[in-house]
Amino acid sequence: MKKFINLFLAVILMVILLLCTLLTLSVYLKWPMMVSGYSSLFATQFNSRFILLALVLCITAFLFFKKQDTGRKIWKFNLILGILFLAGQLIFMLIMLRTASKYDAEISLIPSLKGLEKPVKPTETHHYLTIYGEKQLFDVYRPKNPSGKPTIPVVLVHGGAFIEGKRDQLGYAANWFTQRGYTSFGIEYPLAKKDRQTYESAVNSIVTCMSYIRKHAQEFNIDPSKMILVGGSAGGSLVMQADLGLRDGFAHSYDGSQVAPPAAVIALYPPVSLSDLYQKLREGKTVDLYDPMNKYLGGSPVQFPARFKQLNLIDHLSGGISPTLILTGEIDHVVNVEAIRDFVNKSKEMKLPVSYMEVPYGEHVYDGNPNSIAGQMTWAEIRHFLKRNRLTAE
Numbered sequence: 001m002k003k004f005i006n007l008f009l010a011v012i013l014m015v016i017l018l019l020c021t022l023l024t025l026s027v028y029l030k031w032p033m034m035v036s037g038y039s040s041l042f043a044t045q046f047n048s049r050f051i052l053l054a055l056v057l058c059i060t061a062f063l064f065f066k067k068q069d070t071g072r073k074i075w076k077f078n079l080i081l082g083i084l085f086l087a088g089q090l091i092f093m094l095i096m097l098r099t100a101s102k103y104d105a106e107i108s109l110i111p112s113l114k115g116l117e118k119p120v121k122p123t124e125t126h127h128y129l130t131i132y133g134e135k136q137l138f139d140v141y142r143p144k145n146p147s148g149k150p151t152i153p154v155v156l157v158h159g160g161a162f163i164e165g166k167r168d169q170l171g172y173a174a175n176w177f178t179q180r181g182y183t184s185f186g187i188e189y190p191l192a193k194k195d196r197q198t199y200e201s202a203v204n205s206i207v208t209c210m211s212y213i214r215k216h217a218q219e220f221n222i223d224p225s226k227m228i229l230v231g232g233s234a235g236g237s238l239v240m241q242a243d244l245g246l247r248d249g250f251a252h253s254y255d256g257s258q259v260a261p262p263a264a265v266i267a268l269y270p271p272v273s274l275s276d277l278y279q280k281l282r283e284g285k286t287v288d289l290y291d292p293m294n295k296y297l298g299g300s301p302v303q304f305p306a307r308f309k310q311l312n313l314i315d316h317l318s319g320g321i322s323p324t325l326i327l328t329g330e331i332d333h334v335v336n337v338e339a340i341r342d343f344v345n346k347s348k349e350m351k352l353p354v355s356y357m358e359v360p361y362g363e364h365v366y367d368g369n370p371n372s373i374a375g376q377m378t379w380a381e382i383r384h385f386l387k388r389n390r391l392t393a394e
Contacts, residue, residue, distance in 0.1 A: 271334075
């Protein structure tokens with residue numbers, strides 16, 4: 001019976017280690033697409049935990065190998081797999097730390113073992129627009145230790161492929177900003193459906209919300225001239241659309257006000273060209289996004305070339321751009337990273353104030369755990385960006 005239990009444990013551990021090792025290998029091979037994507041996503045968010053797990057499994061395999069006579073070959077194989085798993089995760093951590101050093105980001109390993117923080121609760125909620133018969137709301141997150149002076153407003157725009165998501169989705173971002181003296185606004189906007197395309201109304205609603213917040217600047221105790229737009233994924237595209245659209249004339253406020261562009265824009269893994277993304281989709285190089293793109297834009301680039309051209313943001317750079325920070329992962333299978341690189345390179349050629357950080361092996365929402373090394377790196381770069389543009393509240 002004891003021998004049977006020993007063999008059973010050896011086989012179970014072998015299956016676990018084989019799976020962990022193969023998934024780690026897929027990260028470096030960047031193949032197959034879906035497996036490597038999920039593997040990279042978990043590695044960037046929980047790399048420190050995986051190292052601890054690998055250590056525990058290695059020690060377990062070593063002790064059984066030394067003390068057991070039954071199944072020694074399996075335990076030896078397990079030890080080899082454990083070492084490979086550990087080595088793969090350690091190399092991944094070294095790559096992350098080297099990248100952090102490149103961007104001058106101070107990293108602490110202890111916090112990287114933590115999970116997500118509990119999102120801060122909003123202090124109040126406001127109604128800024130009614131469209132399609134639906135009220136559009138935003139939550140206000142006031143600073144934890146207000147000084148009495150007008151604060152810098154941060155407008156947080158959620159992602160969700162333009163068809164889903166909630167205004168409190170960026171709760172961890174609200175935590176970060178309110179802890180540093182900013183006033184944050186988590187906003188919602190009309191989501192696309194089969195019977196309504198929101199490629200115009202979504203960005204116009206965001207501009208309308210900007211107008212509303214600025215008109216009530218005294219009530220919110222903010223400096224309206226320093227408004228920062230922050231968005232992730234679809235939200236990242238929308239905050240860039242708001243800035244470029246106000247400059248190039250394709251975005252406006254529904255209240256008829258003349259709205260000034262934001263003081264700065266922070267966009268995490270934004271789709272900057274939906275026509276390029278559609279082509280990648282046809283080539284099978286991204287996840288299936290036909291449904292959200294058809295709902296948001298109504299169809300394909302062949303059917304609606306003008307709509308897709310409006311959302312090819314590189315074509316709107318001639319009107320200028322607010323200081324913009326773009327952050328993305330190297331292997332993002334949801335947005336087109338090549339299009340983002342083209343946008344950044346074109347901006348640099350035009351000497352526009354666009355900063356860029358690309359996380360090695362990073363998948364979409366690579367920063368889902370802000371305490372991870374990749375998450376700390378991201379927020380350190382955001383802090384550097386705000387400091388460079390004199391938009392710090394600390």
